[in-house]
Amino acid sequence: MKSLKQLFVAYVVGEVQKRTTSGRALRVLDVGCGTANYVPGLFEQYPDITYVGIEPIPASFEKAQNYTDGIEKATVHFGLAYDALEGCEDESFDLIISLSVLEHVKNLKGFVQFCDRYLASGGLMVHRYDLGHALYSHSWKEWVHVRLGNNVPSILPETQFVRYVPEPEVRDNYEAFNITPTKTTYHQMPNAKALEKHLTNVDSTAIEELFAWELAHQEEFVAIPIEVREKLFPSIAVWGEK
Secondary structure, three states: OOOHHHHHHHHHHHHHHHHOOOOOOOEEEEEOOOOOOOHHHHHHHOOOOEEEEEEOOHHHHHHHHHHHOOOOOEEEEEOOOOOOOOOOOOOOEEEEEEEOOHHHOOOHHHHHHHHHHHEEEEEEEEEEEEOHHHHOOOOHHHHHHHHHHHHOHHHOOHHHOOOOOOHHHHHHHHHHOOOEEEEEEEEOOHHHHHHHHHOOOOOOOHHHHHHHHHHHOHHHHHOOOHHHHHHHOOEEEEEEEO
16 A cells, blocks of 8 residues: 555656656655655656655665665665755756655755755755644654754754744745745645554555545645644645746
């Protein structure tokens, strides 16, 4: 069974592929790729893409290497998304994506600037971040880290940083680097995430149908007042075009 994360990544790649007319293989940069456990499945669906991931946490980076081992067109780099990316040319990626990363980024301006550097003209940038840490803290430690991240960010190192990220701030940073925000989509109700965990080993189409339902009703979600909407759908994706 595909996870909600896998379904989202495949959907975004499919959207970019529809727009690409250059004739060359689609190039994807995944900023903060984590374990990259969804990458093998992505290549099953889109075998011609080129995938580059970046991950700053050693344990996750090691797992990402394992998951991408043997995939010729997949590479993972160790590090933060601020400096030059070795072996990659500027404006060479058709899609730059991140999943549950922005809430852990201390220098959002520098992060978006980095992404802009590597995004090709006409390319798509999609950063999907998680407000669950801020809205549904699972422990006192997480609650404290969010408050520190919101108010005294210098105290926390980047690998422990977390905060509430206002959607207008993300859009403003896109626009600062000539990325035009095109839409914001809302995903992954908290109970849906819990449901997914229970269905991990079950032969079911429930998660695929749930994701399709999310996509079908975005206009209705956007009509909900933002303070309610973010609690219902704490996973927020801001889409932008260069």
